Amino acid sequence: MPRIVMKFGGTSMAGIERIRSVAARVKREVEAGNQVLVVVSAMAGETDRLVQLCREAAALHDPKEYDVVVASGEQVTAGLLAMTLQNMGVRARSFMGWQLVRASGIHGNARVDAIEGAMLDEALNGSTVAVIPGFQGVSEDGRVATLGRGGSDTSAVAIAAGVKADRCDIYTDVDGVYTTDPRIVPRARKLTRITFEEMLELAGVGAKVLQVRSVGLAMRENMPLRVLTAFDDLPGTEIVPELGEEDMERNAIAGIAADRNEARITLTGIADKPGTVASVMGPLAASGIHVDMIVHAATVGAGSSDLTFTVPRASLAQAVSAIESSGAVGNGRILTDDKVAKVSIVGVGIRSNPELAAKMFDTLAERSINLLAVSASEIKVSVLVAEEEMELSVRVLHTAFGLDAPQGEAA
Amino acid sequence: MPRIVMKFGGTSMAGIERIRSVAARVKREVEAGNQVLVVVSAMAGETDRLVQLCREAAALHDPKEYDVVVASGEQVTAGLLAMTLQNMGVRARSFMGWQLVRASGIHGNARVDAIEGAMLDEALNGSTVAVIPGFQGVSEDGRVATLGRGGSDTSAVAIAAGVKADRCDIYTDVDGVYTTDPRIVPRARKLTRITFEEMLELAGVGAKVLQVRSVGLAMRENMPLRVLTAFDDLPGTEIVPELGEEDMERNAIAGIAADRNEARITLTGIADKPGTVASVMGPLAASGIHVDMIVHAATVGAGSSDLTFTVPRASLAQAVSAIESSGAVGNGRILTDDKVAKVSIVGVGIRSNPELAAKMFDTLAERSINLLAVSASEIKVSVLVAEEEMELSVRVLHTAFGLDAPQGEAA
Numbered sequence: 001m002p003r004i005v006m007k008f009g010g011t012s013m014a015g016i017e018r019i020r021s022v023a024a025r026v027k028r029e030v031e032a033g034n035q036v037l038v039v040v041s042a043m044a045g046e047t048d049r050l051v052q053l054c055r056e057a058a059a060l061h062d063p064k065e066y067d068v069v070v071a072s073g074e075q076v077t078a079g080l081l082a083m084t085l086q087n088m089g090v091r092a093r094s095f096m097g098w099q100l101v102r103a104s105g106i107h108g109n110a111r112v113d114a115i116e117g118a119m120l121d122e123a124l125n126g127s128t129v130a131v132i133p134g135f136q137g138v139s140e141d142g143r144v145a146t147l148g149r150g151g152s153d154t155s156a157v158a159i160a161a162g163v164k165a166d167r168c169d170i171y172t173d174v175d176g177v178y179t180t181d182p183r184i185v186p187r188a189r190k191l192t193r194i195t196f197e198e199m200l201e202l203a204g205v206g207a208k209v210l211q212v213r214s215v216g217l218a219m220r221e222n223m224p225l226r227v228l229t230a231f232d233d234l235p236g237t238e239i240v241p242e243l244g245e246e247d248m249e250r251n252a253i254a255g256i257a258a259d260r261n262e263a264r265i266t267l268t269g270i271a272d273k274p275g276t277v278a279s280v281m282g283p284l285a286a287s288g289i290h291v292d293m294i295v296h297a298a299t300v301g302a303g304s305s306d307l308t309f310t311v312p313r314a315s316l317a318q319a320v321s322a323i324e325s326s327g328a329v330g331n332g333r334i335l336t337d338d339k340v341a342k343v344s345i346v347g348v349g350i351r352s353n354p355e356l357a358a359k360m361f362d363t364l365a366e367r368s369i370n371l372l373a374v375s376a377s378e379i380k381v382s383v384l385v386a387e388e389e390m391e392l393s394v395r396v397l398h399t400a401f402g403l404d405a406p407q408g409e410a411a
Numbered sequence: 412m413p414r415i416v417m418k419f420g421g422t423s424m425a426g427i428e429r430i431r432s433v434a435a436r437v438k439r440e441v442e443a444g445n446q447v448l449v450v451v452s453a454m455a456g457e458t459d460r461l462v463q464l465c466r467e468a469a470a471l472h473d474p475k476e477y478d479v480v481v482a483s484g485e486q487v488t489a490g491l492l493a494m495t496l497q498n499m500g501v502r503a504r505s506f507m508g509w510q511l512v513r514a515s516g517i518h519g520n521a522r523v524d525a526i527e528g529a530m531l532d533e534a535l536n537g538s539t540v541a542v543i544p545g546f547q548g549v550s551e552d553g554r555v556a557t558l559g560r561g562g563s564d565t566s567a568v569a570i571a572a573g574v575k576a577d578r579c580d581i582y583t584d585v586d587g588v589y590t591t592d593p594r595i596v597p598r599a600r601k602l603t604r605i606t607f608e609e610m611l612e613l614a615g616v617g618a619k620v621l622q623v624r625s626v627g628l629a630m631r632e633n634m635p636l637r638v639l640t641a642f643d644d645l646p647g648t649e650i651v652p653e654l655g656e657e658d659m660e661r662n663a664i665a666g667i668a669a670d671r672n673e674a675r676i677t678l679t680g681i682a683d684k685p686g687t688v689a690s691v692m693g694p695l696a697a698s699g700i701h702v703d704m705i706v707h708a709a710t711v712g713a714g715s716s717d718l719t720f721t722v723p724r725a726s727l728a729q730a731v732s733a734i735e736s737s738g739a740v741g742n743g744r745i746l747t748d749d750k751v752a753k754v755s756i757v758g759v760g761i762r763s764n765p766e767l768a769a770k771m772f773d774t775l776a777e778r779s780i781n782l783l784a785v786s787a788s789e790i791k792v793s794v795l796v797a798e799e800e801m802e803l804s805v806r807v808l809h810t811a812f813g814l815d816a817p818q819g820e821a822a
Contacts, residue, residue, distance in 0.1 A: 016464065016467040016468050019468065020468075050487065053427065053487070053491055054490075054491065054494065056427040057427050057430065057431075057491045057494045057495045057498065058494045058495060058497065058498035059498075060498075061494040061497070061498070062493070062494050062497055062504075064504070064505075065490040065491075065493045065494040065497070065504070065505055066490070066494070067490075068486055068487075068489065068490035068493075068505050068507065069486070069487050069490035069491055069494075071486075072483035072484075072486045072487050073483075075479055075480070075482075075483045075486070076461065076464070076479075076480050076483050078479065079465075079476040079477070079478075079479035079480035080464055080465065080468045080476075080480055082473070082476045082479075083465065083468045083469045083472040083473050083476040083477070083480075084468045084469060086469065086472070086473055086476070087468065087469035087470075087471075087472070093473075093475070093476070094476055094479050096479065096509075096554075096555065098507075098509065099553060099554075142510060143507075143510075144507065
């Protein structure tokens with residue numbers, strides 16, 4: 001009998017009416033002959049309310065106590081969904097994170113180590129739907145541990161892998177993964193199929209459909225995902241290990257991502273000698289600041305160099321302070337710019353076709369868009385542009401790479 | 412080092428400001444050299460909100476799922492209080508019910524079987540305040556179990572007994588146990604000391620300061636209780652195994668209780684033969700209806716009899732229907748009256764002094780108050796009166812038994 005995990009986000013669980021509609025969807029999968037596990041988020045807004053209570057209680061609070069407080073939201077929706085299913089004549093029971101999900105690492109941002117599958121097997125083999133609160137488990141010291149915001153996606157994938165499910169369906173408030181943000185490009189298209197790698201790159205550069213960690217985990221576990229809307233009966237997007245023959249017609253580029261959450265730091269006139277970059281990156285890493293794009297250019301003959309890189313916009317002040325106190329800049333200067341954005345093309349086609357990067361640069365150059373930095377991975381090319389040129393960049397790239405939906409077929 | 416349990420009700424935990432004030436009170440006890448365990452209720456209104464969600468999800472719902480949903484309220488306040496204490500420089504951590512409190516029996520109304528004391532001892536001996544959600548534990552099958560509404564008092568007493576605490580302080584929104592309801596008798600006095608037995612009788616007849624089960628448990632465990640207000644620094648009422656020499660001056664009657672939650676059923680003209688009472692009480696017991704005062708009087712020479720008893724007002728319709736379908740009334744009639752109230756005098760003095768009951772009847776007779784039924788236990792005498800005469804009855808008894816506070820000393 002096929003075994004599936006269905007995960008529902010906070011918008012789908014916001015209130016009893018919506019929970020009833022989720023239950024109806026679960027019932028359909030049961031009646032279609034599936035063994036079903038459901039992973040639920042807290043009601044929309046509830047986690048924010050609980051986080052706010054923690055902040056009011058203590059600006060700096062013990063993450064172990066934070067976990068106890070915020071984990072309660074999913075406990076409530078799990079119990080409510082189980083009783084709603086029972087009321088519709090579907091056998092169901094809730095499990096708590098501490099009964100099933102062993103986690104470790106930092107409280108408030110723990111990772112899943114193992115799923116206690118025996119209890120779940122017993123329920124599923126007894127035709128009972130297992131309803132499980134997302135976002136939480138039990139730490140090695142026996143305390144409630146949460147997985148970080150958005151962690152319910154990761155719970156769902158970990159549980160799917162733990163019970164050897166055939167598939168994990170992520171129901172959310174969008175109906176799939178798009179070629180780009182439809183608010184920027186109204187003719188963005190929903191993708192039928194995308195690879196894990198592509199999804200990881202799209203998630204990492206700002207497409208917020210799925211939590212990045214959950215995609216990485218699905219890739220490692222080879223667990224097929226589907227992203228679907230909980231509010232309609234539309235096909236959604238499949239996330240698969242690799243594209244098949246049926247995807248031959250798909251574009252080499254899967255999508256275009258844009259991310260305003262970047263700030264640029266440029267250090268000018270710093271020493272041009274081995275170890276300079278390391279002397280800057282070291283203090284940033286020690287402060288837990290993630291550095292993204294890095295460009296290092298020596299000024300010929302001057303013995304000095306310029307170093308440009310990006311950090312998350314929210315970490316800009318902290319990054320500057322870490323660099324200043326490290327003394328790594330010497331007589332150089334620190335320039336910052338938080339009015340920048342990163343635009344990326346993502347697609348498995350990039351691996352085999354270097355022309356795609358060239359086409360990206362040409363397309364932007366034709367519109368006189370200035371590239372502040374460039375970085376690339378195997379299946380992604382990113383450029384840093386002025387924030388005011390971000391939307392234009394996305395639009396012209398979307399058209400250039402043939403991603404625009406035909407007229408009348410737009411999202 | 413003295414070890415104490417402090418229990419705080421929902422009104423004391425309603426919002427971060429009040430939680431801070433609770434934390435300050437806990438800190439004082441720590442600084443006074445006590446090992447402290449704190450048992451907390453959910454924020455006022457939160458449990459009602461969660462119960463309402465369950466009702467909306469399914470009119471008849473699985474009590475195991477109900478438990479999962481409603482137990483979350485205390486989990487939140489436990490975490491918040493622990494982080495607030497830490498923020499004030501007090502070592503503290505929360506424990507969850509499932510980590511500590513083994514329960515059994517009916518979900519939604521479980522009883523505490525045992526406390527896992529080792530983890531608590533470790534915390535307390537390490538000068539750490541243990542914060543524990545009230546009202547919940549873990550059932551034999553490893554699921555969340557709640558103890559029934561008001562169960563946090565019982566949690567507190569069970570935990571106090573489990574860790575061999577020296578005392579259990581119940582902080583609530585009243586400042587102690589009064590000789591009667593001050594809304595009825597403005598000159599009611601706060602009692603300095605009361606016995607477990609007296610408290611049980613007062614709780615059972617409508618003085619809602621403490622959950623009845625918690626008092627019974629404290630009596631069995633010989634755990635001294637104090638009832639205090641969380642909103643002021645007043646001495647409160649001690650609840651002790653028996654009165655000591657210092658209580659010689661206390662009145663023989665501890666207090667007067669009044670309870671409107673009664674309805675009277677009279678069966679007239681029923682057979683006067685052995686087994687008649689049993690044939691009525693049997694069906695009521697089978698329906699789970701608690702019968703309180705019972706008066707059975709044969710009509711001399713007629714071969715028939717009248718049977719009067721009281722049931723909780725909310726169960727009146729169900730009781731009548733159970734009696735009708737039992738056929739026990741035969742040719743007799745069923746009369747009901749839900750405009751009655753029970754007034755009781757309670758005091759250990761009643762045991763040794765039968766004059767006290769006589770004095771009660773005389774006092775009411777002087778005011779021409781008609782007694783619809785009478786019942787008595789070792790330390791309590793109750794009369795059933797018309798509801799409109801309840802307040803007058805309480806007032807005249809309060810004065811007759813010397814309970815009125817001196818002028819100017821009223822509550």
